[in-house]
Amino acid sequence: MLTFEEKLAIIESFPELKRHDVSLGRVNFHYEESVMDKKIVVYRLHPNGNGFVYAELIDDDYDVDSKGMVNIRDFSEEELRKVIKQSIDSLSEQEPFEETWINKENQTLKLVHDFDLWNVYAGDMLDATHTTYEAAADYLQQEGFRRLEK
Template sequence: MLSVSEKLSIFKSYSLLIERKHKDNIRLSYKHPTATKRQKTVISEFSTKTGNGYVCGKYLSDVHSYLVDKRGWINIKNFNEENLRKIIEESMKSLEK
């Protein structure tokens, strides 16, 4: 499992993602401003305390084995670096189609 700082480093490595802080300054979201879908948020409700957060899986095909909740989000709390990068990239691509 990745630490909070490791996850933040991964998020910041994607130059297309724009960070947005929530009012409580504990949670962050990252938007993909050039996404063609109405949904532009790639990473939502990322907690800088716990490392829990969500990646948009709303437009991913059913061939992926990710557990998508009823809102269309994938919990990334226990992801390793390889899986986290993969889901972020797949989510960004799905928002561009």
């Protein structure tokens, strides 16, 4: 496991991130150029080595919590650099986030991130709205859909 100092050095190597010291020696890092309301990339990096990175919009299969954060406690240097870059990239995308989901009957639904909500569309018709990507993905899976790979 990387130490707090090692994680801090890795995170500070990303010049686009701005450090914000918070309580109990913890540190947040913001991406001020984010095209979304979300600006925190690294959340509550603690002197004990625990911390989180925003990963809700990343295509990789990270185990994110209800806030879209992945715990980086046991990440290697390579894993930490990768998830931070992916997080910054996900907050930099100018195009709206959109995924296509398909079922066994080849019917498709679109999952679109609109104004901090996750909307499911059947053609032009709004089918469902969720507050998190995970909730929308769970809904689609329960309805028999799987994400169509790009």
